[in-house]
Amino acid sequence: MPDDPNAPPYAASAASASAPPPIPPRTRPPVRDRTGLAILLMCATSFIFALQDGFSRVLGEGYPPALVVMIRYWVFAVFVIALVSRQPGGLKRAIRTRRPVTQILRGVILALEVMIMVEAFVRLGLVETHAVFTAYPLLVAALSGPVLGEKVGWRRWTAIGIGFAGILVILNPGGGVLQIEALLPFVAALMFALYGLLTRHVSRDDPSMVSFFWTAIAGAVAMTAVGIWDWQWLAPIDWLWMVGLCLCGMSSHYLLIRAYELAEASALQPFAYTQLVWVSILGVVVFSEVLRPNVVVGAVIVVLAGLFTLWRARVKSA
Template sequence: MGDAPRPRLGILLCLLSMLLFASQDGITKVLVKDLPVAQLVMVRYWVFLAFAVGYSLYRGHLGAACRSHHPVLQVIRALLGVGESALFGLGLRYLGMAEMHALYAVFPLMTLALAGAFLGEFIGVRRWIAAAIGFLGTLVILRPGTGVFELAALIPLLSALGFAVFSVLTRRISRDDSFATNMLYMGFFGALAITFSGLPGWVTPNPTQWGLIAVLSTIGMVAQLLLLQALKYATAGTLQPFNYTLLVFATFIGLLVFGELPDPWTVVGACMVIAGGLYAIKAKG
């Protein structure tokens, strides 16, 4: 028997997960000032791989989890995942937390469009309207042609696009491969790829930085587990609107820790992106 539906508990776990993800990004923003992004991503991926192996051993299916029906797509997905993580970390070096997350929040709408194009999922007029609203919100944040546009603002958009493609590949692969297989391939090939760029530029962290790296790696895994647990008690559709609290938490952390106050255009644009995302969730046709 599965876990009984408990939507309130699922929502609470989802909110805690979003808070931890925002805290993870705050710690990353502190560390990327002095340490290479590739090095931080490399450490996180080796920790993730250790967790993936441990999970598969715990479930007693390590051998089976190593076999995939889509090995090439799994490798591509892993490379996209590690590239998206590196881009996001790089963006935190140049942009504020609120601006970074406001632009990145467009990824569900990108996923919607890509799923329609490559997976044949029905989109419908209302969801295209939702995507248009989100796109306009992104333009409000970027304000191209006004003299305030930064090339660095393209980093979260590229990261969002990478994660959208990653999400579509995950949907396709998950039809045939297990959760454990997805984790193992992502952890192994992601760690292998990032190690080639992470090790050559290694900068030895000081004790404080080592402590932050340990916290960073730990809360990232805890956040993932909380989100998975939340899905046991509430449906993805129920939880999806609460995923946008990540932007709220990130904005507060940016304000309290880094003294970053988002400008009115970023706030308005972020509201439009969120509104487009929420409308897409509710829209049926």
Template sequence: MSSPLDTRADNLGRAIALTLTTIAVFGVQDAVAKLLVQEHSPFQITMMRYWGFAVFALIIVLRQGPLRQALHSKMPKRQILRGVLLMADIWCFAIALQTVALGELQAIVIVYPLLVTVFAIPILGEKVGVFRFAAVGAGLLGALIILRPGGVPLEWGVAFALASAAFYALYIVLTRQVSASDSAATSLAYGALVGLVMSSGVGIFFWQPMPWTDFALVVVTMLTTCAGHGLMVYALTMAPASVLQPFNYFSLPWAIVLSIVVFGQWIDPISLIGAAVIVAAGLVVMARERRKRIPGVAVAPVGEE
């Protein structure tokens, strides 16, 4: 008979495996989306993909209770703003996919955990000590290495990639803020409905007929979106987000592999070093935040985090 400790270890192993599978699925989704936005408007592709996600999200919400109940929020304006930020993030990422190689794009947007630390200071009133400020600075230095002269070409795609990271970081910070008063179902419902309205309201003006082969690829993006979110939700039932979050950095090497295999695009070695600096800095920030939040773990003195 297995002990509770063995059960927790088994669950953690499964949660990590599911997290890595989730990232692999989302990577495939990004690669397919990159193929589509070469021939179709990013706004049309985003709209069609979001239809699938909205249906998936609302099914989850309705399983927990009536939609009216889920939409009852103590912070409705912040919830709507969350939805707007998420939609802006997805739009910017889709536009960046048109011109930026998948590996380099992921190397840029992976700076978002560091931006979360920065934005949490004015929005959440979090205190960040010298240690985490140094880690954030190192991560931003890594981004500058990637964007150095002679590195990733500085064009609109890169600007949209940086905007995507900023919007997503703000979305995460606001999600932390509303989670203090609203349920996860409420946040999911607002994100689904606001995104559905925004993506459809804009995407419909960019609608163009597409061949069945491309429509099949759109269906793949819908299915991978739903599968990825479903796997992520399941993983979070087995282990806390703070434990699983560092494994999200698997998205970088996976994106590089897909970029090489699918598109024949290689990331240059110096940009890879910059990405490694960002990942290292992000892992340091996550480790410090986890030590502060988990009971029984030593907390660093004030001013040394």
């Protein structure tokens, strides 16, 4: 994947509504010794993303996922509006896009992907959902040809093949996760990959601030159309979970923005995989999930394959 600051990180937290943050233009190259701080911020962001997924699972077990995601997107939209209002040009500039249909489409795709991930958390658990979802960077590499017309060499195709072999290890044909529910995180990964490619496509004409704005607004409208039919008041204790979810969402996006201000996206993307570690710890300790050996081995294979595709894309871009 090209070293594009508009490219979303791995952390596709179902609660985070991950989107390219509005990165202010740098007046000078990033200072080298600040990369360490940026990496720490990315790791902290990944930890908060994992917490968000835990909140999402708790709420998704008691309420329709569409309702949970709708409320989350309402807060997310308010946060984005407040954020872009402080950028040069404000809301007036953020609304102007040269690709309105594509911007709306990518926002809707991400919102639906978030909803599917919440459903997967409830049905499969955090560990197995994220283990399958780690195929996302491989899907980006595989789809970059037909969607963006980019050339994918034999090395990356080999890594993609190895990565999908890792997915088979996770699914464990004949047992384990191999059931219809296992399709949920894979479909979510496919949708997030498409969202990422569309983000890179619109970045040719629109700045990241515009994409950030349309991601929130289009997603909030789409989730309102879907989730309003499941409306119900949350129990008082569940509103506390929702507040925690929303606070994590705002803080994670702020840290993500700060990280991208301090270092290039390609230097930070590998550390976004630490979310898988935090999610595994949370799933085992808090939700009593079982960490199957085949899931660990398969996830390692997929992550290594994904890191290789990122490295090859960076080499090719350089």
